[in-house]
Amino acid sequence: MLNKFFGGIKDIWFCTKYFAKFAWKxxxxxxxxxxxxxIISTAGxxxxxxxxxYLINEIVYEQNRNMNMIIFWVAFICIGTYIHVVGNKFANEKQNYCNDQFDRMLHxxxxxxxxxxKFEYTENSxxxxxxxxxGRAFEQTNLIQGLTDGIVGLLSNILVLAGVIYIVVKCSVWLIIPVLLSFVVNTYITMKTTKIKEQYFSEAMEMDRVVDYYIDELTTGEYAKDIRIYHSDDMIIDNQKKQSNGIYNLSKKSEMKIWNKDKAAVTTTEVCDIVVYIILGINTLTEKITVGDFSSLxxxxxxxxxxxxxxxxGLLELKYTASVLKYYIDYIxxxxxDRKYEESKNAVVPNINNGVSIEFKNVSFKYPNTDVYILKNINTIIHSGEHLSIVGKNGAGKTTFIKLLCRLYEVTEGEILVNGVNINHIxxxxxxxxxxxxxxxxxxxxxxxxxxxxxxxxxxxxxxNKINELCEIVEIDSWINSLKDKQNxxxxxxxxxxGIEPSGGQAQKLAIVRALYKDSPIVVLDEPTAALDPIAEFEVYNNFDKLVGGKTAVYISHRLSxxxxxxxxxxxxxxxxxxxxxxxxxxxxxxxxxxxxYNTQAKHYQN
Incomplete structure (x- = not known):
């Protein structure tokens, strides 16, 4: 029990320190x-x-009544309440503004x-x-806002408690007993409700959820390769900033269970309050305390x-919040x-003035957490300006070869060299x-x-103009120019x-224009035409080969177009x-x- 408690305190400190640095920065x-x-929550x-x-005592006891003091205490209460309400509202609005900024930054x-x-992580469960x-940590805790609300509430309650104890004990120590009983019951119930929340969060992790387009679509394996090749992460982040206007709503599924627990807490609190009223009532009737003291107490x-x-x-909720926030911190x-590991490598810039030659030298590869080699002892050189076709049956290893070429995975054995330089050193x-x-x-x-x-x-x-030029070469310009907003x-x-839905052929041509637009010395077509019929595929490859010209070109296909x-x-x-x-x-x-x-495929086409 104590280990869990101190473990929770350790998590709270860890998360508070992490997000405190973030907020300060x-x-x-x-x-x-x-x-x-x-200050406002404590003083209020x-x-x-x-x-x-003092106001009630001034009003009730005529012999000591002083109108100036009545006016003073009325003003004290009114002005103090006004400052408390307005100050709280101001501080909360400013905090909410900052929290919105933090949420966007953290998203x-x-x-x-x-x-x-690393690309390999996009295929790692x-x-x-x-x-x-x-991502769910946002939904469950509101991150910095949830942590801050808990800490502010905790500090305020500790300070209020210290002040109130002084006032209560001066009257009667017995008043503390029903309050402590209520505290023990409420603490036990809060522990139970916190456990319900933690259990729900754990179960919710296993459920399929529809989440934000940018997080669950653009950042998955389907888009990851294009994002890396074309350095489009900044553009996507800019667009996400425009689209990100809020945060996920807190889940409500566990509310009924929590409410059933809370009913017991409410009942206990009410009974204890009645006992307190009885004690105070007796003390007032026996004139041990004044009416003003009664109200104050x-x-x-x-x-x-x-x-x-x-x-x-507050402690239990902070413990729960910290347990959830750790998922976010662990991921970041x-x-x-990984980033520091990449930066620690000694970056080498190969000389490509005379072209780019890529050598696969004794390369073998198996996917992480598997024992089966997908590629074994690959030795070949892709010469500068060469047009190379890589063919084979489905599952022969062609696409994996391209993944290694694109450095989406690191080789298991051997090395890949660019003009004699290991690609991992670039x-x-x-x-x-x-x-x-x-x-x-x-x-x-x-x-x-x-x-x-x-x-x-x-x-x-x-x-x-550059896009228009390339679209004209790829013969998609007439379609784009027929649209109301054209390129936009x-x-x-x-x-x-x-928005328009491009046909398969139009989408394919846009992807080809994108590759040509990047204007890299090596161009790769990794079976993007697999869904086309053989004649259409041959026309695409033939036209693309003319567009590539003197650049190095690599074509992947299980057909031989x-x-x-x-x-x-x-x-x-x-x-x-x-x-x-x-x-x-x-x-x-x-x-x-x-x-x-070749002859098997040709026979089908001839027939």
Whole structure:
């Protein structure tokens, strides 16, 4: 029991320290508003407790009545109450403003870290669960606001308790007994209700939830590759800032269970209050205390009870809040560890003035937490300016080869070299600048056509003209120009009711324009045409090959449309390279895999 208690205190301190640093870094004036809240919340109750005592005594006892003192105490209560109400409102509004800013910043931190974390985490169930828990921490606690409210309430109640004890004990120590009984019962019930909340949070983690588009759509594996290749995280964060106007609502499913527990607490409190009234009534009738004392002590006892229960409830709620907030902190700190690890590497800038050559040297790979090798002992060089076709059956390892090329995963064994430099020694963003990729599962986002192509890069002085030029080459310009807002037309209806739904062919061409727009020395097409018929696929590959020109181009397909116009073909099977050469050379081996695969496909088309 004590271990749990002190563990909870440790969690509260850990979370408070973390978010206190965050608040001080971004909005240090927040501490002034917190101090105001503590002072006002503490002083407020004593205005009524003290003022009512002297005011009632002045009114009730005629022999000592003094009109000036009556006016003074009325003014004291009115002005004090006004300052308390207005001051509280002012401090709360200022805190709410700061909390809104903090919420947006912390949401941005989750999104930014999710888009920049290692790609392998986007396919890791434990990390995805961690991201979900970090997001749910907002919903369950309001993060800094929830923590601050708990701490302010706790401090205020401790200070109020100290003052009220002094007032009550001066009258009768016996008044403390029913209050302490109420406190014990309420503490026990609060512990039970806190456990209900923790249990609900734990169960809710296992449920599928519809969450924010940016967190659960743009930051998942479906979009992660495009986001990294095109450095679009800043653009997405900017758009998220515009769209993020609020926070998630607190779940209400556990309210009934909590209310059933609270009824017992309310009953106990009421019984104890009756006992207090009886004791005070007897003391008043026997003239041990004045009527003013009676009024003051009733209020003091109520505040005493409220403060005790507030301290108990505050500690338990802070413990619960801290237990939830740890999910957020753990995720952010893990992302920070990964970032510092990347920064600690000695960045090398390879010389690419004479082209880019990429070598796979004894490369083997298996996915994290698995024992099966997807690629085994891969040795090949992609020469600068070469047009290379990578073919093989589905599951042969082609797409995994591209993931390693794009540095979405690190090799398990061996190394990948760019002009002789290990790619892990090259700054990550600089390495990605070398690649333009149209992935098999490419994604267009619910932004404008222009933003889907530019992806926040702003590479050219006149972005619209450059996009028009490329769209004309890819033969999609007539469709875009027919739209009312042209390049500024939004895709899909996620945020715009007038958004348009591009056809499969139109979407594919936009993805190709995006790759060409990036203007990287290496261009990769990873089976983006898999859903097309063979003739349409051949036309796309043929046109794309002309557009690429002298750049290095890599085509991935289980069909052989790209092979005839490529300089070299690599054939994958079972995670290894089994054949390597030009189309004509590979066709000379009539017992070879490529020869049989090519003729099998050609036979279907001829028939």
């Amino acid at each position: 971004h909005l240090p004036i927040y501490y002034l508003y917190i101090l105001m809240s503590v 109750p004593f205005v009524s407790i003290i003022g009512s005592k 941005m931190e989750i999104s930014s870290n999710t888009m920049k974390m 434990e990390m995805l669960d961690s991201i979900n828990k970090a 009733v209020q003091a006892i109520l505040k005493f009870t409220e403060a005790l229960n507030g301290i108990s409830r 700190e893990q992302a920070e560890i 700054e990550y963003s600089k390495y990605l600048d070398l690649l333009s990729v149209v992935f098999q599962d490419y994604k267009l986002m619910a932004f404008s056509i222009k933003d889907n192509i530019d992806m926040g890069q702003n590479k050219y002085p006149d972005v619209e 037309t939004n895709l899909y209806k996620m945020f715009d009711e007038s 790209s092979c005839r116009f490529c300089d070299r073909i690599i054939v994958f099977d079972g995670g290894t390279i089994i054949e390597d050469g030009s189309h004509d050379k590979l066709m000379e081996n009539q017992k070879g895999f490529y020869y049989n695969m």
